[in-house]
Structures are given as structure tokens and as C-alpha cells.
Amino acid sequence: MSVIELENVSRAFTVSSRTGFRRTRREVRAVDGLSFTVEPGEVMGYIGPNGAGKSTTIKMLTGILVPTSGSIRVAGVDPSRNRLKLAKRIGVVFGQRTTLWWDLPLKDSFAVLQKMYGVPRARHRENLATFVELLDLGDLLDVPVRQLSLGQRMRGDIAAALLHDPEIVYLDEPTIGLDIISKARLREFLAQVNKERQTTIILTTHDLDDIEALCSRVMVIDHGHQVFDGTLTGLRASQSAPRTLIVDLATSLPPIEIPGTTVTKTEGPRQHLTFPPTTSAAPLVAQIAASYPLVDLSISDPTIESIIARLYATPHRSSEVSDM
Amino acid sequence: MGVYWAIAVRSFRRFSTYRIATLSGAFTNTVFGFIFCGVYLTLWEARPGLGGYDVSDALTFVWLQQGLLLPVGIFGATTTGELGERVRTGEIAVDLYRPTHLMLWWLSVDAGRAAFQLLFRGGAPLLVGALVFNLNFPSSALQWLAVAVAVTFGITVSFGVRYLVALSGFWITDSRGVANLAMAMSLFFSGSTLPLVLFPGWIGEVARATPWAATLQVPIDVWLGRNPGGVGSALAFQLVWILILVLAGQLATYFATRKVVIAGG
Numbered sequence: 001m002s003v004i005e006l007e008n009v010s011r012a013f014t015v016s017s018r019t020g021f022r023r024t025r026r027e028v029r030a031v032d033g034l035s036f037t038v039e040p041g042e043v044m045g046y047i048g049p050n051g052a053g054k055s056t057t058i059k060m061l062t063g064i065l066v067p068t069s070g071s072i073r074v075a076g077v078d079p080s081r082n083r084l085k086l087a088k089r090i091g092v093v094f095g096q097r098t099t100l101w102w103d104l105p106l107k108d109s110f111a112v113l114q115k116m117y118g119v120p121r122a123r124h125r126e127n128l129a130t131f132v133e134l135l136d137l138g139d140l141l142d143v144p145v146r147q148l149s150l151g152q153r154m155r156g157d158i159a160a161a162l163l164h165d166p167e168i169v170y171l172d173e174p175t176i177g178l179d180i181i182s183k184a185r186l187r188e189f190l191a192q193v194n195k196e197r198q199t200t201i202i203l204t205t206h207d208l209d210d211i212e213a214l215c216s217r218v219m220v221i222d223h224g225h226q227v228f229d230g231t232l233t234g235l236r237a238s239q240s241a242p243r244t245l246i247v248d249l250a251t252s253l254p255p256i257e258i259p260g261t262t263v264t265k266t267e268g269p270r271q272h273l274t275f276p277p278t279t280s281a282a283p284l285v286a287q288i289a290a291s292y293p294l295v296d297l298s299i300s301d302p303t304i305e306s307i308i309a310r311l312y313a314t315p316h317r318s319s320e321v322s323d324m
Numbered sequence: 325m326g327v328y329w330a331i332a333v334r335s336f337r338r339f340s341t342y343r344i345a346t347l348s349g350a351f352t353n354t355v356f357g358f359i360f361c362g363v364y365l366t367l368w369e370a371r372p373g374l375g376g377y378d379v380s381d382a383l384t385f386v387w388l389q390q391g392l393l394l395p396v397g398i399f400g401a402t403t404t405g406e407l408g409e410r411v412r413t414g415e416i417a418v419d420l421y422r423p424t425h426l427m428l429w430w431l432s433v434d435a436g437r438a439a440f441q442l443l444f445r446g447g448a449p450l451l452v453g454a455l456v457f458n459l460n461f462p463s464s465a466l467q468w469l470a471v472a473v474a475v476t477f478g479i480t481v482s483f484g485v486r487y488l489v490a491l492s493g494f495w496i497t498d499s500r501g502v503a504n505l506a507m508a509m510s511l512f513f514s515g516s517t518l519p520l521v522l523f524p525g526w527i528g529e530v531a532r533a534t535p536w537a538a539t540l541q542v543p544i545d546v547w548l549g550r551n552p553g554g555v556g557s558a559l560a561f562q563l564v565w566i567l568i569l570v571l572a573g574q575l576a577t578y579f580a581t582r583k584v585v586i587a588g589g
Contacts, residue, residue, distance in 0.1 A: 064585055066585055080585055115330040
């Protein structure tokens with residue numbers, strides 16, 4: 001059974017603006033007709049540009065916002081009607097905020113959480129020991145949270161969100177502002193938690209490396225609409241972003257003319273040719289080698305960033321919604 | 325209920341980490357205690373028995389007032405100030421993710437703060453005052469108990485008002501204006517400017533009926549044994565305000581949550 005089910009969920013906000021004495025009210029649909037399900041143990045990356053409706057969706061999933069229309073079930077219940085009950089079964093982490101007690105040692109925050117979620121003492125000790133080891137928190141337990149570095153604090157926040165064995169964890173930009181090593185460590189930890197505890201993880205991020213490292217599934221949302229749902233490979237394949245062939249010639253020459261390619265840039269003897277993703281590079285290379293003094297070449301595939309940028313630029317409610 | 329106790333304990337500990345602030349604050353209270361004593365001595369020498377207080381009542385009032393200013397939160401308190409800030413910035417949403425009741429959570433936080441400040445900010449000036457002047461102390465265990473209850477009630481009433489002020493931010497853009505107004509009312513009607521027994525006629529009647537009177541004037545009068553209608557009616561008066569404010573606070577919490585959940589902030 002799916003742990004999260006959304007059916008045709010929309011959420012509208014009334015925005016009132018004032019010009020002089022006239023007040024105008026306008027309805028903005030932050031989320032529009034969203035439907036999807038998430039299975040237990042899935043790690044889903046939920047991405048979209050700022051203002052796409054990511055936070056609104058998360059708020060509805062946690063029950064602190066009711067949808068304008070449509071139905072939501074999380075862990076079998078309607079979130080907004082069972083907010084306090086559901087709160088015991090989910091964990092939430094905001095990369096830019098902390099739920100830890102700022103002026104107190106880290107361990108004090110953990111002690112309050114044990115009481116707050118009514119975690120049996122033995123279980124709490126066991127979980128704490130695991131997380132302290134995996135997240136390397138041993139030396140930090142007695143340090144006031146305000147003295148922790150951003151990476152250390154984040155590890156504390158993530159441990160705090162997982163101490164009560166939540167079935168679902170929502171992570172909102174958990175790696176924001178972290179250095180490469182801290183990011184890698186955090187991803188490793190999350191992957192392990194997911195694997196060992198079958199915790200369902202919904203991750204919103206702007207860092208696509210997070211997605212690459214963790215998520216078996218990606219959902220892209222833009223202007224409140226779902227524009228993609230599938231695997232990362234599927235996402236790459238779904239967009240016909242052109243590939244680029246970078247050719248180094250012996251001397252500076254006029255743009256190479258080969259059918260099916262376009263020269264987008266020339267830098268002295270170096271020329272950039274783009275060609276459709278459906279075309280194989282081998283015959284092109286052969287043709288160039290036959291007619292031009294070829295010295296060196298390289299092929300670059302579109303980055304996942306550029307693919308997503310194309311997705312965002314696509315007019316919404318288009319036929320490009322992929323269903324994989 | 326374990327969680328609320330745990331929260332209060334952590335809040336107590338949190339305030340115990342601000343050592344310099346506690347020390348300098350207690351020093352300030354003590355200095356103001358001496359200044360007020362000078363003024364009150366002159367006043368009560370000119371008009372003995374003013375407001376039903378004798379000279380040592382008046383001096384005791386000064387030191388209790390200085391000791392209770394911060395624990396009661398006459399100028400507002402760090403805790404409810406932070407709540408107002410969270411409402412203003414929208415961070416309050418984080419509090420709604422917790423399986424706890426908003427008002428009880430903040431009441432626990434405030435109780436921990438008040439307990440710490442009562443011990444270390446309230447105790448110090450009173451000790452100095454008692455060494456220099458001849459002050460009145462409760463004469464029986466029962467009166468001590470009544471004082472403890474009255475002070476607890478006073479802090480609860482003050483919390484009730486401050487909680488509503490902080491939550492007002494849900495409906496008005498900035499609760500700081502309301503907070504300033506509440507502080508002015510609190511300074512005037514709690515007895516922290518002048519004992520309310522000195523307010524004449526109907527102004528006095530009104531002042532003594534406000535919730536602010538229940539925060540400072542009433543507990544001090546219980547200590548002095550000077551409540552016009554006796555200790556029982558004084559505590560009942562506080563309890564009525566607690567009931568009204570808790571009810572109003574719950575309603576405000578309900579509507580604020582509804583506003584967030586239905587209207588989206």
C-alpha cells in the first residue's frame with residue numbers, strides 16, 4: 001500500500017495587492033491538479049524552481065495546510081485532520097532552520113524529543129547510539145548548539161528528526177550551505193537509514209548531486225504542475241537536449257559544414273558543434289576526420305542542470321509530462 | 325505531561341547560561357531598589373500610613389517589586405518575545421510540526437524562564453534590601469504558601485497576556501506595536517510604577533481590577549498581608565483572570581492554527 005497518496009490536489013492562495021485605495025484580490029494556484037503516490041521505502045527527489053509549489057506540497061503532506069481541492073492520505077490518514085497524530089509518525093528537517101535548543105548542549109534537545117514523541121527509553125538509547133556513531137556526533141553532544149558549525153548542526157537536526165523512528169521524513173534542502181565532504185557524509189547516512197529502516201524519504205533540493213546520490217525517483221514540479229516523474233536516467237532521456245562535439249583542428253578554419261550539425265562557437269582552431277541526441281557521434285567524427293585536419297575531440301552530454309532548465313522553460317501543462 | 329516538564333527544565337537551564345546578563349540585571353534591580361526606597365521613604369514620612377502601608381510595608385514593596393519585575397515579565401519576556409518573532413517571520417510553522425500543544429509548549433518555556441529568574445534575579449535584590457532595611461516577611465507557613473501560589477498565578481496571568489500579544493501577529497502585520505502598548509499598560513497597572521493602593525477613586529478601582537494588577541500588586545499584597553478582601557479573594561481574583569486568559573489563549577491558538585492551515589498564513 002502506498003504511504004503517500006495525492007489525488008488531483010490543488011491549493012490556491014488569495015493574494016491581495018493595493019494600488020492607491022483600490023484593493024485587488026487575485027487567486028494564485030500554488031499547486032494545481034497534482035496526483036502521485038509514494039511507496040514505503042522510496043526516496044523521492046522533489047525538485048522545481050523557487051515558487052514552483054514544493055513547500056506548499058510538503059506543508060499539505062504534513063497537515064499544516066489543507067488543500068483547496070483534491071484528497072491526500074499520508075500513512076493512511078488525512079494529514080490536516082490528524083496533524084498532531086501524524087506528527088508522531090513523520091520527521092521534518094528544514095535546511096535553513098533548526099529545531100534544536102540554541103543555547104543548550106545538543107543532548108538536551110535529544111532528551112526533550114524522547115519525551116515529546118514518547119519513545120521508549122531503551123529504543124531511544126539504541127537509536128541515539130546508532131546516530132551518534134553514524135553521524136559522528138560523539139564529541140558534539142555536550143556542545144551548545146549555537147557553537148556548532150553549519151554542518152555539525154545539520155547532522156544534529158537530521159538525527160533529531162529520525163530519533164522517533166518516523167515512517168516518512170521530509171527533508172527540505174538538507175545540504176544547503178554545506179561543504180562537499182559534509183554533503184557526501186550526509187547523503188551516505190541518509191542512504192543507509194533508508195536501506196536499513198525502510199524510511200520513506202521526500203527530499204526537496206536545488207542540489208542535483210543529492211538527487212543523483214540518493215533518489216531512485218525524481219519528480220519535477222513547475223508552476224504547481226507536475227512536469228516529470230520518473231528515474232534520473234528517464235529524465236535525461238526525456239528531454240531532447242542537444243549534445244556537443246568539441247573539435248580541435250590544426251589551424252583556425254571557417255565553421256565546419258556537416259549536415260545535421262551546427263557550429264555554435266569557434267575559439268581559434270577549436271569549434272563547438274551541436275547535434276541531436278538521436279544522432280550517433282561516430283559517423284560525424286568520421287566525416288570531420290575525412291575532410292578536416294582533426295587533432296583532438298571530445299563529446300559533452302547535456303548536464304542534468306541544463307535538462308532541468310529546459311524543463312522549467314517548457315510551457316506548463318504541456319504534453320511532455322513523462323510517465324515512467 | 326512529561327514533555328512539558330522536560331521543556332520547562334531545559335528552559336530553566338537555558339536561562340542559567342546567561343550568567344553575565346543575570347548578574348548585571350540583578351545589579352540594576354538593586355540600584356533601582358535603592359532609588360525607589362529613597363523616594364518612598366520621603367513619601368511615607370510626609371504622609372504616614374498612605375494607602376494603608378506603613379514605612380516598612382512601602383520599603384518591602386520596593387524590593388519585592390524589583391525582584392518580581394523580570395520573573396513576572398512586566399516589560400515583556402524573552403520567551404514570549406521570541407514567540408512574537410516566530411509569528412512575524414512565519415517560523416511558527418515549525419512549531420506546528422510538533423506533536424505538542426502550542427500554548428502549553430510556550431507556557432512550559434515561560435515557566436522555566438520565570439523559575440530561574442525568580443531564584444536568581446528576584447532573590448538577589450531582596451537579599452540586599454533585607455540586609456540594609458527592616459523589611460516585612462510572611463509570618464506563617466500558610467502565608468508563605470499563599471505567596472508561592474500568588475506569585476505562580478501572577479506569572480501565569482502575565483504569560484496569558486503576553487501570549488495573546490504575541491499571537492496578535494497572526495492578524496496584524498507586526499505585533500510590536502501591540503507589545504509596546506501592553507508594556508505601557510503593564511508598567512502602569514501592575515503597580516510597578518506606584519503601588520496601586522495609592523491610586524485614588526475610580527482610577528484605583530479600575531487599575532485594581534485589571535489583569536496586570538493580578539501579576540504584581542496582588543502577590544506583593546499577599547506577602548504583606550494587605551489584600552483589601554483577604555488572601556482568599558485575592559487568589560480568586562487571579563484565578564478568574566487565569567481562566568479568562570487561558571480560554572482566550574486557546575481560542576486564539578485555535579483561530580491562528582486555522583488561519584495557517586486554511587488560509588495559508
